[in-house]
Amino acid sequence: MAETLNIDQIRADFPVLHQQVNKAPLIYFDNAATTQKPKAVIDALSAYYEQDNANIHRGIHTLAERATTAYELTRKKLAAFLNAPSTDQIIFTSGTTAGINLVAQTFGRANVGKGDQIIVSNLEHHSNIVPWQMIAEEKGAEIKVIPVSDAGVLDIEAYKALLNPKVKLVAVNHVSNAIGTINPIVEIISLAHEVGAKVLIDGAQSVAHLAVDVQALDMDFFVFSAHKLFGPTGVGVLYGKRDLLESMPPYQGGGEMIKEVRFAGTTYNELPYKFEAGTPNIADVIAFGAALDYVQAIPSEALAAQEEALLAYATAKLQKIPGLRIVGTAPEKIAVISFVIDGVHPQDIGVLLDKFGIAIRTGHHCAQPLMQRYELVGTCRASFAFYNTFEEIDRFVLCLEKTLQMLG
Amino acid sequence: MGQPINEIQEELIEEFGLFEDWADKYEYLIDLGKKLAPMSDAFKTEDNVIKGCQSRVWLHAEKQGDLVVFQADSEAIIVKGMISMLIRVLSNHTPAEILAADLYFIEQIGMSQHLAQTRSNGLVSMVKQMQHYALAFS
Ligand SMILES: Cc1ncc(COP(=O)(O)O)c(C=O)c1O
Secondary structure, X not given: OOOOOOHHHHHHOXXXXXXXXXXXXXXXXXXXXXXXXXXXXXXXXXXXXXXXXXXXXXXXXXXXXXXXXXXXXXXXXXXXXXXXXXXXXXXXXXXXXXXXXXHHHHHHHHHOOOOOEEEEEOOOOXXXXXXXHHHHHHHOXXXXXXXXXXXXXEOHHHHHHHOXXXXXXXXXEOEOOOOOEEOOHHHHHHHHHHOOOEEEEEOOOOOOXXXXXXXXXXXXXXXXXXXXXXXXXXXXXXXXXXXXXXXXXXXXXXXXXXXXXXXXXXXXXXXXXXXXXXXXXXXXXXXXXXXXXXXXXXXXXXXHHHHHHHHHHHHHHXXXXXXXXXXXXXXXXXXXXEEEEOOEOHHHHHHHHHHOOEEOEEEOOOOHHHHHHOOOOOEEEEEOOOOOOHHHHHHHHHHHHHHHHHHO | OOOOHHHHHXXXXXXXXXXXXXXXXXXXXXXXXXXXXXXXXXXXXXXXXOOOOOOOEEEEEEEEOOEEEEEXXXXXXXXXXXXXXXXXXXXXXXXXXXXXXXXXXXXXXXXXXXXXXXOOOOHHHHHHHHHHHHHHHX
């Protein structure tokens, strides 16, 4: 028998879950937007400010030493979490978006030229589209798009046909935020490598649900946000292959990222500091370390089993609602359900569910090209985390039915 | 002379005062949305779309004599209910009256959430746009 999670005990670790919203117990099904934080993360944040606050790397006093050690410890934890070959390849950013922009403005600027191509997919979040459009426009390069099927699966044959030596970079997400599809990144990466293209994987939606081994997956670049992995907002991670990171020009200039500054010329610091200009988000990086400890202490098989069971249960129940259509039915998906209902605007559903204390997301999910592909104005999206329960799904479905009656 | 803006607001407050729980209030709001006078398709142009709404919202204004007359529509029924109230309160008033209006009824009927400054919320933009029209017509 596989271990099962003690959900009550887990829920006790998340203070925010224990509250009434609009006079009903909160049901938080917006985990794809951001996950809630365990007490350990909140405590780490206040403990840092109460006991250790100091600027890092430059001070020689005790507090600076403590802060630096704690900050660098998170980098070590991340290297282990991703199975990165070294801590130097873990660069702290402010989030997924910042990581993608960093790669676009450094790797992209140095390697994408006129007539070159960048491939993205039809499933991308705007943050994995717009930075590439900006660099493509600047350089006179072209954006090519991997099409997506009605079910929400990327068309790998079409992708193969797009690949050619002019492609310098392929940027796709590991998991779609809008509809939950898990993309075949092993294949996407190896096919890109065959034509000499590098690959950036946007892991914003995968890290909380899937194990990621950057070496086994032969990742060139992998980016994600701490806040979608039970950590604080304002922290992101960029992993890159050493040779790529070393050959990339620096991004922002400032303190920390230099070795020596002279008016005659400045030399840059080594990895990872070359890409970490200025005082970083020390407190949140340290608290993110506590989030990593927290999730890694949960048996990963039990966690996956819980999420899979929630997805199956909710899918079966939702499918029984007349007029409801699930958008995104890929065989491989995480615990995210996007749906639309005939004749009802998603926003109305979101507003009324909120009155029942239920938080879901409605709208285009920052994936307008995907909505255009499906000719939708938006969807309702319920996204689950391991702390969600079957009882919550029952109440969600019941309230959704009441909502539809009210709108009917 | 039409009914003063504050008198209409008081009427709305009274109507909503009849309901004890939120569900009844929202059902009434949805009903108001359904009964909103249809907007002529000719006015449902890109130019008339209010930016910043999660659902599409169209607003058209014209001057009839001294008065500004609004027509509006939305894809979402709750927004439409809100629009219907805004039109009832502001339409058929002079630009000066519209510009001076303090829309206190929204808070009093417990709907201020719909005027919160979230990015998906276009009602704030809708009210602003109505005032812009009033200014342009004054
Ligand atoms: C797939 C994907 N990529 C990128 C992002 C952007 O992440 P952030 O806003 O944390 O930079 C998100 C967040 O919604 C996402 O889901």
